[in-house]
Amino acid sequence: MKYDEIIIGGGLSGLLCAISLAENGRQCLIVSQGQSTLNFSSGALEFIRTKEGETYEQAIAALPSDHPYQVIGSSELPRLREEAAGLLRRAGITTFCENGRNHWRITPLGALKQAWLSLGEMTHFQKEDLPRRVLVVDIKGYLDFNAAFIASSLGEMGIQAGICELSVSETEKLRENASEFRSANIARVLDGYAIDRLAEAINEKAADADWVLLPAVFGLEKEEPACRILRKIDKAASLIPTMAPSVPGIRLQRMLKQRFLSLGGIFVGADSVCGGDIAGDRLQSVRTVNHPDIRFEADHFVFACGSFFSKGLMATQDKVYEPILGLDVRYEGSHGDWFNPDVYADQPYMSFGVRTDRTLRVSREGKTLENAYAVGQMLSGASPIKSGCTGGVSALSAVRAAELILNQ
Amino acid sequence: MQDNNFQDCVKCTLCTAYCPMAAVNPFYIGPKQAGPDGERYRLKDKAFYDYALKYCLNCKRCESACPSGVRIGDIIAKAKLESGQFRPGLRERILANTDLMGSLAVPFSPIVNPVLKLDVSKKLMDGVLKIDHRRTFPAYAGQTFKRWYDKHAKKDQEAFAQQVYYFHGCYANYNYPKLGQDLVKLMNACGYGVRLLEKEKCCGVALISNGMGAQAKRQAKVNLASIRKAGATVLTTSTTCTMTLRDEYPHVLGLDNADVRDNICLALKFLCEKVESGAVRLAFKPDYQxxxxxxxxxxxxxxxxxxxxxxxxxxxxxxxxxxxxxxxxxxxxxxxxxxxxxxxxxxxxxxxxxxxxxxxxxxxxxxxxxxxxxxxxxxxxxxxxxxxxxxxxxxxxxxxxxxxxx
CATH class of the missing domain: 3.40.50 (Rossmann fold)
Structure with missing residues (x-):
């Protein structure tokens, strides 16, 4: 079976790459091994963490030379950011980003983190603009969101933050389920009327607040319920991501997939690529677990398989490897050197990944494959937690690979 | 170690987020809890989460969603068979014994079909059997596919140089012989003779979901023996029969089919491959819209x-x-x-x-x-x-x- 491009992996990087190609008329196949980590997304993408007063350019310049941003070339990045944001917008996703600088967001545990691009409904602010009086609303009985942590974290910054726990009959009824009072289940029962009643209850409590913060449990399939609750609250209001699964993340996955399908893309969602045929310096075809006897052929292949969780990279006691083709992987030292005993410290294994040349092409046994690219979290050189670059590496490398393929 | 992979579950709950049943039934604990989570408890006592297993549709959408490749649906299906709590009643026996009901109904289809449509029959089935009165039963055919095949198609099949077998399943046999007839016509036009298996039983999917594991296993053994005897490609027209024969037999019934699994093939896949490789060519009616x-x-x-x-x-x-x-x-x-x-x-x-x-x-x-x-x-x-x-x-x-x- 022949396609123009085959993308292995249906998460953020795979989808953005494929959408970008499909927008340019290419017939693309995505093979995805179950759902991706996009389903756990915070609803925000980081580009690079910047220090006080630092520009993006300065922060990028300080990255190691094998960081994907350096590999791509720092001069390409502003254009790629624009293009990635455009891809999201054209998929109907409402986003917020500022030209050339980070904004701040609040994490489920109340920490403040920088972001380059946030979904419209999520918190996004500059610290100096933070309101003085905040009300953090929790859903009664919901355990994957901690209003007290968030309030105390805001309190440390001198903000007066109150908490209130609210419920509507729909969420109370749902609590009868002994085990699953989770974000996705809650989002399902909060339809139009329930949201209006919840907003009324919030408005009663929020008389003294300038800003209302709520868990992101609105709008599993479309944005409308999230927009609706924010609109119905009299005060300024934003959503904060919850612990997994992520409602905005599930929606993001869904909307990107829908966009890809609407452009004529083929998305195989319950299969995994298990091997391929290489002839000379070209990858000719790949095989999958469900269709072991079929050769899926393409002009170009994009590996967007994610990192260790997604099994784009795998490790044994003595090596780190890429399981599909045994692509060249960068890792150092022996097992004991891969980890830092301080869990909060930079972990060496996080920067392990697939090596590429400057055009993101992968290699095997030292020989570059002319038509196979790697993008996203499987790339080596990024230390996402240290540099704050997770979403940016995924989105920008994906767009870059698509651009390189289209320019050929 | 268990013969399923429940220990690969990382508790991300995406299966529950994508479960169609959990979406409409907020009280269903969902595939994670009923499947891999429950499995840990069931190692101690088979009765854990018994009450929830009946809600599983066996749609496998949890498995399609799982990022860790856990066979959640298989775990639930197996737990259901093994729990001992799902004693099939008369209703389950009627619904799941598609072969028996089909064999009884086809000869009397001119009577059975209109009777099944009557309000009074629907009310009766609803009241006595708890089969919902709003449900429409599929009509039974006047003649089974097998009978049609024996009468009208069998003798012509030997003439073809290439041969495939066909597992027709209950639906094509008792309810909709046109599907089997179309398959035979189509394959014949492409140059393939179509044979039937020596013995074919219902694949057993309904028996599995209705707690009749022993009978499902007996039927599966008959099918596997016939498929082994055929020793060639066995085409199917139903995705569910295909999955049952290929995957549920080993995963849920514990029957090893590794030697013949690749022979069992959806006819559409077989045809698609042949067309794409150029081995088979198709010509379409110019005016078909x-x-x-x-x-x-x-x-x-x-x-x-x-x-x-x-x-x-x-x-x-x-x-x-x-x-x-x-x-x-x-x-x-x-x-x-x-x-x-x-x-x-x-x-x-x-x-x-x-x-x-x-x-x-x-x-x-x-x-x-x-x-x-x-x-x-x-x-x-x-x-x-x-x-x-x-x-x-x-x-x-x-x-x-x-x-x-x-």
Whole structure:
């Protein structure tokens, strides 16, 4: 079976790459091994963490030379950011980003983190603009969101933050389920009327607040319920991501997939690529677990398989490897050197990944494959937690690979 | 170590987020809890989470969603068989014994079909058997596919140089022989003779979901023996039969089929491969014009077999194809027939029904027979197996000529 491009992996990087190609008329196949980590997304993408007063350019310049941003070339990045944001917008996703600088967001545990691009409904602010009086609303009985942590974290910054726990009959009824009072289940029962009643209850409590913060449990399939609750609250209001699964993340996955399908893309969602045929310096075809006897052929292949969780990279006691083709992987030292005993410290294994040349092409046994690219979290050189670059590496490398393929 | 992989679960709950039953039944604990989580407790006592297992549709959408490759649906199906709490009643025996009911009903179909349609029969079945009165039973055929084959097709098959076998399944045999007939015509036009297995029993999917594991195993052994004896490709036309024969036999019934698993092949896949490799050529009627909405059944999603249907349907020049967002229709075999499940069943399917209504097609195409009943009953649109659609659209004469069939 022949396609123009085959993308292995249906998460953020795979989808953005494929959408970008499909927008340019290419017939693309995505093979995805179950759902991706996009389903756990915070609803925000980081580009690079910047220090006080630092520009993006300065922060990028300080990255190691094998960081994907350096590999791509720092001069390409502003254009790629624009293009990635455009891809999201054209998929109907409402986003917020500022030209050339980070904004701040609040994490489920109340920490403040920088972001380059946030979904419209999520918190996004500059610290100096933070309101003085905040009300953090929790859903009664919901355990994957901690209003007290968030309030105390805001309190440390001198903000007066109150908490209130609210419920509507729909969420109370749902609590009868002994085990699953989770974000996705809650989002399902909060339809139009329930949201209006919840907003009324919030408005009663929020008389003294300038800003209302709520868990992101609105709008599993479309944005409308999230927009609706924010609109119905009299005060300024934003959503904060919850612990997994992520409602905005599930929606993001869904909307990107829908966009890809609407452009004529083929998305195989319950299969995994298990091997391929290489002839000379070209990858000719790949095989999958469900269709072991079929050769899926393409002009170009994009590996967007994610990192260790997604099994784009795998490790044994003595090596780190890429399981599909045994692509060249960068890792150092022996097992004991891969980890830092301080869990909060930079972990060496996080920067392990697939090596590429400057055009993101992968290699095997030292020989570059002319038509196979790697993008996203499987790339080596990024230390996402240290540099704050997770979403940016995924989105920008994906767009870059698509651009390189289209320019050929 | 267990013979399933429940220990690979990382508790991310994406299975529950994507479970069609959890979406309409907020009290269902969901696949994670009923499956891999519950499995840890069941090692101590089989009775854990018993009450929840009956809600599982066996749609496998949890497995399709799982990032860690856990066979969640298999774990639940097995737990259900092993728990000992699902003693099948008369209703379960009637619904799950498709072979027996089909054999009894076909000879009397002129009486059975109208009787099944009567309000009074529906009320009676609802009251006595708790089979929901709103449900429409699929009509029985006047003659089984097997009988038609023996009378009209068998003698011609030896003439073909290439031979395949056909596992027709209960639906093609008792309810809709046209599907089997179309398959035979189609394969013949492509240069293949079609044989039937020496003995064929219902694949057993309904027995598995209704707690009749021992009978399912007996039937599976008969089928596997016949498939082994055939020693050649065995084509199927139902995605669910295919999944049961290939995957449920080893995973749920514990029967090793590794030596013949690759021989069992959805006819659409077989044909697609032959067409794409150039071994088979198809000629279509020039004036065939249809608007088709393709529905990806749950088991087509799980097996990835929809890709072959789309490629074949895409070859028909006059077909305007719209692909529905892949979602469960809600019937799940016998599940939706049960009175207590009717509302869940229709609730699950609602999104799909609305999508079909807005597509407003001439046909809905899908490879699953129970999806067909559900969609036809719930939307009024005619549902057709892609095999029948291909047979309709083909210029059989020209196709025969192109494949060198006299």
């Amino acid at each position: 249809k608007k088709v909405a393709y529905h990806t059944s749950c088991h087509a999603e799980k097996q990835g077999s929809w890709i072959y249907s789309l490629r074949l349907l895409g070859l028909i020049p006059g077909v305007q194809l719209t692909v529905m967002e892949s979602s469960c229709c809600g019937i799940s075999g016998t599940f939706g027939f049960k009175k207590e499940n009717y509302a869940y069943s229709q609730g699950i399917g609602e999104k799909l029904f609305n999508n079909i209504r807005s597509a407003n097609p001439d046909y809905v195409a899908t490879e699953c027979e129970t999806c067909k009943w559900q969609i036809e009953m719930s939307t009024g649109f005619e549902v057709i197996n892609p095999i029948c659609l291909l047979a309709d659209a083909l210029d059989m004469e020209a196709t025969r000529a192109m494949n060198g069939v006299r």
